[in-house]
Structures are given as C-alpha cells and as structure tokens.
Amino acid sequence: MAYKHTVGQRSYQFKDLKTLLAKASPRRSGDELAGVAASDATERVAAQMALADCLLTDFLEDFLLPYETDEVTRLIMAQHDPQAFSKISSFTVGDLRDWLLGESATTETISELKYAFTPEMVAAVSKIMRVQDLILVAKKCRVVTKFRNTIGLEGSLSTRLQPNHPTDDLLGISASIIDGLMYGNGDAVIGINPATDNIQNLSELLKLLDHVISEYQIPTQSCVLTHITSAIQLINKNVPVDLVFQSITGSEKANTSYGINLAMLREGYDAATSLNRGTVGQNVMYFETGQGSALSSNANFGADQQTLEARAYAVAREFKPLLVNTVVGFIGPEYLFDGKQIIRAGLEDHFCGKLLGVPMGCDICYTNHADADQDDMDTLLTLLANAGINFIMGIPGSDDVMLNYQTTSFHDALYIRQLLGLSPAPEFALWLSNNDIYTQSGNSINWSDKPSALLSGIMGN
Structure with missing residues (x-):
C-alpha cells in the first residue's frame, strides 16, 4: 500500500508502511547508516503528516516483516486482541495521539488496550509526538x-x-x-x-x-x-x-x-x-x-x-x-x-x-x-x-x-x-x-x- 503527502509544490510518495515509518522517524544516525532515513527535514515532515493519516487497521495488513518468515511478526499477531481493538479500530494514528493526550485516556483505559496495540502502532504514534507528549502519556501508564x-x-x-x-x-x-x-x-x-x-x-x-x-x-x-x-x-x-x-x-x-x-x-x-x-x-x-x-x-x-x-x-x-x-x-x-x-x-x-x-x-x-x-x-x-x-x-x-x-x-x-x-x-x-x-x-x-x-x-x- 502506497502513501503520499504534498508539502508546498512537492509531492512525496512512500511505497509501503515500513518505508513511511522509517522516513517519519526523528533523525537517527543509525537510520542514516542503514539508508532508510528521510533525506531532509521536509521529507520527514511529509512522512509524519502521511503517517498521522494512516488508519490503525493498516498495521494489521501491511506487516513490517513478513508473517511467513519472521516469528516475531507471528507473535505480534497472535497477541493482538481484536475485541479490545474494536474500541479504536476507526482511529488514524493522529486520532490515537489525540485520544492518548485527552482526558478519557486514563491509566485503566490505556491498560485495557495493551493487546489492542501492536508495536508498530505505538512506534507510529510516538513519531508524531513531541517530548512533552511522550512524557505525559507514559506518566498515565502503570506496569507493576x-x-x-x-x-x-x-x-x-x-x-x-x-x-x-x-x-x-x-x-x-x-x-x-x-x-x-x-x-x-x-x-x-x-x-x-x-x-x-x-x-x-x-x-x-x-x-x-x-x-x-x-x-x-x-x-x-x-x-x-x-x-x-x-x-x-x-x-x-x-x-x-x-x-x-x-x-x-x-x-x-x-x-x-x-x-x-x-x-x-x-x-x-x-x-x-x-x-x-x-x-x-x-x-x-x-x-x-x-x-x-x-x-x-x-x-x-x-x-x-x-x-x-x-x-x-x-x-x-x-x-x-x-x-x-x-x-x-x-x-x-x-x-x-x-x-x-x-x-x-x-x-x-x-x-x-x-x-x-x-x-x-x-x-x-x-x-x-x-x-x-x-x-x-x-x-x-x-x-x-x-x-x-x-x-x-x-x-x-x-x-x-x-x-x-x-x-x-x-x-x-x-x-x-x-x-x-x-x-x-x-x-x-x-x-x-x-x-x-x-x-x-x-x-x-x-x-x-x-x-x-x-x-x-x-x-x-
């Protein structure tokens, strides 16, 4: 599934979710070493905007690594709870960010969704968050x-x-x-x-x-x-x-x-x-x-x-x-x-x-x-x-x-x-x-x- 976003006069296209996630990441020397990082800040912003519009259901169809050849992918899908996910299945990544920062996202409601989330979903939402957002949402979470x-x-x-x-x-x-x-x-x-x-x-x-x-x-x-x-x-x-x-x-x-x-x-x-x-x-x-x-x-x-x-x-x-x-x-x-x-x-x-x-x-x-x-x-x-x-x-x-x-x-x-x-x-x-x-x-x-x-x-x- 391809993704795209236009910034000014330039249109950016991302061939799949893996590429989009990589380009949307805040700057990392490791991603640059791997050749997967955004080429510049403008492409990174375009990727983050496109990522914010992605549906969470996309992450259940477009796997980061192939299901057939990667046991971690198979484990992620085995852990996924469709019933819990139904509460947020209409969300985009941007919607998830807004919900997590809102008052209805409490320690209890977030905990109830831990198996609704896949790692790729939470990684995606982190990429469109500021430092203060990462702190505020994590503070709501308790794992004892x-x-x-x-x-x-x-x-x-x-x-x-x-x-x-x-x-x-x-x-x-x-x-x-x-x-x-x-x-x-x-x-x-x-x-x-x-x-x-x-x-x-x-x-x-x-x-x-x-x-x-x-x-x-x-x-x-x-x-x-x-x-x-x-x-x-x-x-x-x-x-x-x-x-x-x-x-x-x-x-x-x-x-x-x-x-x-x-x-x-x-x-x-x-x-x-x-x-x-x-x-x-x-x-x-x-x-x-x-x-x-x-x-x-x-x-x-x-x-x-x-x-x-x-x-x-x-x-x-x-x-x-x-x-x-x-x-x-x-x-x-x-x-x-x-x-x-x-x-x-x-x-x-x-x-x-x-x-x-x-x-x-x-x-x-x-x-x-x-x-x-x-x-x-x-x-x-x-x-x-x-x-x-x-x-x-x-x-x-x-x-x-x-x-x-x-x-x-x-x-x-x-x-x-x-x-x-x-x-x-x-x-x-x-x-x-x-x-x-x-x-x-x-x-x-x-x-x-x-x-x-x-x-x-x-x-x-």
Missing part, C-alpha cells in the same frame, strides 16, 4: 511487577545495583554492593554483568549474591546477566538463580544472531518459574534491548531502528518479565549520535514499552566516543522520572569499569527520589529503615544517625 518486592507502583522509583568488576573479583563486587545498599540502591535487582562466562564463575557470582540477600534478608532479587542457555544449565545444577536474563530484539534474524528464539525463551521462563523463588510474585525474566541492535546484526530488513525496538517489547511481554531495560546509549554514536538523539530515544522506548504493558526501565547511558555528557544524562534521568520510569541503573561513580561506558550513579537515584518525592519499592524501603540506613517522607530523605546494622554485620564478617 513482583518477585521479592513490588516494582512500578505510583510514587516509586527502583534501581538496579550494578556492581560490575573487570575480573569478577568477589571482594570488589562485594564492596560495590555495600556501597550501593548504603545509598538505598538495589530494589529492582542486584545484577552483575560477568567479565567471564564460564559456568563455574557464574555459579560463584550467583552464590555470592544469594548469600548477601539471604543473610541480611534483603527483599530484592539477584541476576547474573549471562546467556539464557547458561542460566538454564545453572538452574539444572541447583545454583540459586532468581531472574533469568536475555538480550532480545525485534526480528527473528536478529534474535538468531543472539543465539535465541522464542522457544528457548519459553524454556528459560519455565525453568525459572519452576524454582518458585519469589516471595510476593513470580515475574522471573529480565530483558535488555536497545535501538540499533537489529541493524548491528544486519537483521533490520530496511526497517527503522525505533520501530524494531518497539517490536522487541512484544517478545518481552510474552514472558511476563519483572524488568525490561532499554540500554539506550550503549551501542554507540553509529546508532544514536549525540545527547539529543539519546534523550529522544529513551523517552520513545519508555513510552512504547509502557503502552504495550511492559515494565520499562532505562540504562541512561552513553559511550565515551559519543557526543554526549553527564549533563545529557541528568536531563534524560529527570524527564524519565517525571514520565514514571520503573527503574534506572546505579553504578559506583557513574562509570562502569568493566563495560567501559557512562551511566547513572548511586547518588543520581538519591537526587531524583528527593527531587520528586519518589520512594524505593515499599518492601525495600521498610528494610532500609529497619537497617538504619535511611527513611523517606515525601521529598525528605532522612539518614539514620545510628551505625547501620547491615554495614556492621558485613564488616564484622
């Missing part, structure tokens, strides 16, 4: 998940404590864990990116995390971010695995490049749930995504990176994850060139994920060769927190010494919690208080003047 605590509640902001170490040294990792806990970080997960990926090393890391959590009765969960096949092996060896991790993306070919498919994700999900390690819930999966991942594996098929990113959220929601994290600036400036592109992409990802019912967090980050700095990350952190992000990262000094990139620190979480009166997950907040770390009342964070029982116990050991 549970394992040993409750993440995503109104008025809360959780953090992943990320105690990475370049040699997986247990003492160094332990020091980072203590540091993070003293700042009130770690309620989303204590999650380590391992430097080496052999089973024995992974087992030692998981046993360390399990010991810390169980010894000090911390209402949180652990994860070592290894490949899902390794996690399954560890579960079969009775190693204490809380969350199963996997990077995912929006096309079957790209997922194949990661060594995964939907059946393998199902196997990992079933293995983790069989352990029944959660205390307040059984959301056992942790997924990470990022714009540009499909292109980086030569598996984008002429589609734009932001729409493919939204398709990854269809994969995620199939397995009821506790956490989904867009690692927004990690792949590098080839895909998101500067702070402006990173900020916009992070807000788009959060918006699209929340509309699809996904518990979105964000690794607010950049690589050292990107045209970005910590001021850009402060801006994105503040915007995402106002938009209702479920969780962010917490890393000593903002600098990951193992992965060599810049992200948010332990004290960044304190800043945004204090600024907006946000609290950790309620179970974790109670634990912080009981262990004489800090209590929070509204925007006030009150540090205990007593020595922390936790710190004293760990130092004693």
Whole structure:
C-alpha cells in the first residue's frame, strides 16, 4: 500500500508502511547508516503528516516483516486482541495521539488496550509526538511487577545495583554492593554483568549474591546477566538463580544472531518459574534491548531502528518479565549520535514499552566516543522520572569499569527520589529503615544517625 503527502509544490510518495515509518522517524544516525532515513527535514515532515493519516487497521495488513518468515511478526499477531481493538479500530494514528493526550485516556483505559496495540502502532504514534507528549502519556501508564518486592507502583522509583568488576573479583563486587545498599540502591535487582562466562564463575557470582540477600534478608532479587542457555544449565545444577536474563530484539534474524528464539525463551521462563523463588510474585525474566541492535546484526530488513525496538517489547511481554531495560546509549554514536538523539530515544522506548504493558526501565547511558555528557544524562534521568520510569541503573561513580561506558550513579537515584518525592519499592524501603540506613517522607530523605546494622554485620564478617 502506497502513501503520499504534498508539502508546498512537492509531492512525496512512500511505497509501503515500513518505508513511511522509517522516513517519519526523528533523525537517527543509525537510520542514516542503514539508508532508510528521510533525506531532509521536509521529507520527514511529509512522512509524519502521511503517517498521522494512516488508519490503525493498516498495521494489521501491511506487516513490517513478513508473517511467513519472521516469528516475531507471528507473535505480534497472535497477541493482538481484536475485541479490545474494536474500541479504536476507526482511529488514524493522529486520532490515537489525540485520544492518548485527552482526558478519557486514563491509566485503566490505556491498560485495557495493551493487546489492542501492536508495536508498530505505538512506534507510529510516538513519531508524531513531541517530548512533552511522550512524557505525559507514559506518566498515565502503570506496569507493576513482583518477585521479592513490588516494582512500578505510583510514587516509586527502583534501581538496579550494578556492581560490575573487570575480573569478577568477589571482594570488589562485594564492596560495590555495600556501597550501593548504603545509598538505598538495589530494589529492582542486584545484577552483575560477568567479565567471564564460564559456568563455574557464574555459579560463584550467583552464590555470592544469594548469600548477601539471604543473610541480611534483603527483599530484592539477584541476576547474573549471562546467556539464557547458561542460566538454564545453572538452574539444572541447583545454583540459586532468581531472574533469568536475555538480550532480545525485534526480528527473528536478529534474535538468531543472539543465539535465541522464542522457544528457548519459553524454556528459560519455565525453568525459572519452576524454582518458585519469589516471595510476593513470580515475574522471573529480565530483558535488555536497545535501538540499533537489529541493524548491528544486519537483521533490520530496511526497517527503522525505533520501530524494531518497539517490536522487541512484544517478545518481552510474552514472558511476563519483572524488568525490561532499554540500554539506550550503549551501542554507540553509529546508532544514536549525540545527547539529543539519546534523550529522544529513551523517552520513545519508555513510552512504547509502557503502552504495550511492559515494565520499562532505562540504562541512561552513553559511550565515551559519543557526543554526549553527564549533563545529557541528568536531563534524560529527570524527564524519565517525571514520565514514571520503573527503574534506572546505579553504578559506583557513574562509570562502569568493566563495560567501559557512562551511566547513572548511586547518588543520581538519591537526587531524583528527593527531587520528586519518589520512594524505593515499599518492601525495600521498610528494610532500609529497619537497617538504619535511611527513611523517606515525601521529598525528605532522612539518614539514620545510628551505625547501620547491615554495614556492621558485613564488616564484622
């Protein structure tokens, strides 16, 4: 199906929906690298105007990737709820934008439509929204998940404590864990990116995390971010695995490049749930995504990176994850060139994920060769927190010494919690208080003047 729009004296034509979506995307270095971006701002505006006039029903007929050859497309269509969709089936993309920004779009009504939306629909509407629109609509969305605590509640902001170490040294990792806990970080997960990926090393890391959590009765969960096949092996060896991790993306070919498919994700999900390690819930999966991942594996098929990113959220929601994290600036400036592109992409990802019912967090980050700095990350952190992000990262000094990139620190979480009166997950907040770390009342964070029982116990050991 062809689409067209006239700007001034020039008529623009777009041969199909995939082309239209790509041309309508805000400027991305990755789309330019792939050769799918608009040639100039005028063509981009023409595409956005044409996209606004598209019927939502077009997205159920003109697939981004072929149904016959892409299992992610087949999953998207299997998830689609025609009965829920009937409420908005007459809408254009522009109508959907207007409705989402209106008073009738509430937390409840948006949630009821999460399976009426396809990823392509929510990606499309994001492309015709301003930054303030992305924030306002996402703020209406709430996605609450549970394992040993409750993440995503109104008025809360959780953090992943990320105690990475370049040699997986247990003492160094332990020091980072203590540091993070003293700042009130770690309620989303204590999650380590391992430097080496052999089973024995992974087992030692998981046993360390399990010991810390169980010894000090911390209402949180652990994860070592290894490949899902390794996690399954560890579960079969009775190693204490809380969350199963996997990077995912929006096309079957790209997922194949990661060594995964939907059946393998199902196997990992079933293995983790069989352990029944959660205390307040059984959301056992942790997924990470990022714009540009499909292109980086030569598996984008002429589609734009932001729409493919939204398709990854269809994969995620199939397995009821506790956490989904867009690692927004990690792949590098080839895909998101500067702070402006990173900020916009992070807000788009959060918006699209929340509309699809996904518990979105964000690794607010950049690589050292990107045209970005910590001021850009402060801006994105503040915007995402106002938009209702479920969780962010917490890393000593903002600098990951193992992965060599810049992200948010332990004290960044304190800043945004204090600024907006946000609290950790309620179970974790109670634990912080009981262990004489800090209590929070509204925007006030009150540090205990007593020595922390936790710190004293760990130092004693």
